[in-house]
Structures are given as C-alpha cells and as structure tokens.
Amino acid sequence: MCRMKASLFHEHGGPDVLEYTDFPTPSPEPDQVLVEIKAVALNHLDLFVRGGIPGMTVEMPHILGSDISGVVKEIGSSVEADYEVGQKVVIDPGLSCGTCEFCRIGETSLCSTYRIIGEHVRGGYAEYIVVNSENVISVPKECALDYAEAAATPLTFMTAWRLLMTKGQIRAGDDVLVIGIGGGVALAALQIAKVAGARVFVTSSSDTKLEKARLLGADVLINHNTTPDYHKEIWKVTNRRGVDVVLDSVGQATWERSLKSLRKGGKLVTPGATSGPMAMTNVNLVFWKQLEILGSTMSSRGELHEVLKLVWTNRVRPVIDRIFPLSEAGDAHIFLEEGKQFGKIVLRP
Numbered sequence: 001m002c003r004m005k006a007s008l009f010h011e012h013g014g015p016d017v018l019e020y021t022d023f024p025t026p027s028p029e030p031d032q033v034l035v036e037i038k039a040v041a042l043n044h045l046d047l048f049v050r051g052g053i054p055g056m057t058v059e060m061p062h063i064l065g066s067d068i069s070g071v072v073k074e075i076g077s078s079v080e081a082d083y084e085v086g087q088k089v090v091i092d093p094g095l096s097c098g099t100c101e102f103c104r105i106g107e108t109s110l111c112s113t114y115r116i117i118g119e120h121v122r123g124g125y126a127e128y129i130v131v132n133s134e135n136v137i138s139v140p141k142e143c144a145l146d147y148a149e150a151a152a153t154p155l156t157f158m159t160a161w162r163l164l165m166t167k168g169q170i171r172a173g174d175d176v177l178v179i180g181i182g183g184g185v186a187l188a189a190l191q192i193a194k195v196a197g198a199r200v201f202v203t204s205s206s207d208t209k210l211e212k213a214r215l216l217g218a219d220v221l222i223n224h225n226t227t228p229d230y231h232k233e234i235w236k237v238t239n240r241r242g243v244d245v246v247l248d249s250v251g252q253a254t255w256e257r258s259l260k261s262l263r264k265g266g267k268l269v270t271p272g273a274t275s276g277p278m279a280m281t282n283v284n285l286v287f288w289k290q291l292e293i294l295g296s297t298m299s300s301r302g303e304l305h306e307v308l309k310l311v312w313t314n315r316v317r318p319v320i321d322r323i324f325p326l327s328e329a330g331d332a333h334i335f336l337e338e339g340k341q342f343g344k345i346v347l348r349p
Ligand SMILES: [Zn+2]
Pocket: 096, 097, 098, 099, 100, 101, 102, 103, 104, 110, 111, 112, 113
C-alpha cells in the first residue's frame, strides 16, 4: 500500500487540468489517522481552488476535496480514539490552531490561521487521506446514511447551521428566504429552517427545482425567471413586511433584491458569492431599515457537532444529485459549473 489513485492537478486551470493518476499513499504520524475514502462530495470551493484563488498558493500537485466519508484504516500510536479500525467516519474539513484568541473561546472558524482540507492542504479526491485525529468524526451505527450522503454532510450543514442559527438567530415563526435553491448549503438551510419552525421561501430559475424543494418542505416558491422582481412578490406574501432573514450565497446577481426583501431590522447572511463578489449596497436602505449584513464561513467544531445531531437522527438529510467515479472528476466539475444540479455531486474512488 504505497501508491494510491488520486485525481490531482499540477497547475491551476479548467476542468481538464484534473489528472487521474498514481500518488504516494500518505502514512499517519503518531497523532493522525489514515482513512480509506469511500466518497467525496464536491463544493463550489473546489472550482475556485482549481481555477486559482488570487493571493493563495497551494503545494503542487494539489488534491481537492473537503467533504469526505470513509473507514478508519490505521490509527496513529498516540491517538486516544473512541473508534477502531473499520469505523465509518466523516471528516471535519476545518483546521484550526487551538491556541489563538478565537480558538481559545471555541470560535475555531475564526482561527487566525484557519485552513480547510482540500483547499489549503491536500484533500479527498483520492483513495486515502491522513488527518489529525480531532478531525475524525464517527458515524453512529444507527445512522442510515450511505457513504455518499455522509460525504455530502459536513461542509454544507455546518455552514448552513452557523448562517441561520448563530448569525441569523432564526426562531419558530420566522420567515426565511433562501436564494437559489439546489446547491448544498441552500438545501441544508431549507431543512434546518423547517426544523427550527420557520416559514421558508425559496427562489430558483427552474420550476423542477422549486417542485423538489416543495417536497423538502419549502412553503413559498418563487421562479426568479418569470418573477424577476421577486422582492415585490415577497412584499405581497408577507403583507408588506418582508422576511426576517435572507440567505444569499449568489452575491452580485441577487444582492440588491435580497436586501429589498428584508423586514425592518432583518438580517442578510452570506457564505459566499457564486455570481461574483462586487455587489451594490444601497446604504440608505441599510440604515433606514436598520438591516444587518452578516458574513459567515464554515462553522466551529461545536456547531458542526450540533447540526450532526439532526443528521444522525434523520431529521435533516443531505440530497444527492449524481455520483461520478473519481476518474471522471473533470466531468463532475463541468456538471457542477453548469448549475443544473439539485443536491450534491459526489465522487467515488
Ligand atoms: Zn486558532
């Protein structure tokens, strides 16, 4: 076991830079664990890292993949684990120092040297990965998720949980608007908001996606192709009040309408901007309506464990659109870029 298959790249670029090839199998340090990867889920992050993020350098060749499920293959000699070889696990993709001012209060995603597996260090587009023991999370035996669903869980659910519960502070009865239903974070947010007792509004350009969202509990469906001024529709449905919280991960293309959809004192929470980051903000709207714009990325380890309680007990469940073999990672990237998916895209080594 000294070589493994991996999908890696030697230079940034389009989907064709991904190369399915042999790579040395990593071996664990005393405080690390070797995990045999069964599935790895794609995120938009993968596309950004493959293309190259300005100001960020990665060690080449780089291996993408932040959302990993698998089984424990080897446990380092100094690891005190509550699991054994063969345990089904997922991996917390967040790497934090444990000693900075933010880590000391448990805010690990604010760590001054916060890094993400698959972005800053080699990730899961491979047959094996070595991770620190603290990043290994056992999947309970009673949990019904398969490996693809388990892989599709950590990044999207931790991100959605922090956005809605910690930043948005949603509660039962709130109106929550999720822009662009179909992506992993949006689908996780829809389900979390329903568990929290909110009424959930969703937008999409696809009636098919809206119908699927309805089956997951979405209350108000808005097609933003046929209703481009969707904030006016929201104004009508909420009796000229607006929604309590908007989750906007689209950015530039939807930002102004998202702000206009908020009630007085409402909150816009954002984990990113898939359509571009340079959005226009009408400051008059922000101060007069006393709006809050809250950024968030990933979550603390504590928040991840909170949302996993809902996942393990089947109260929320990751949605899978399609599974590709790891050797076809480039095709999977093209499919993600097209944006037609409803749910996660997963690679299987
Ligand atoms: Zn830290």
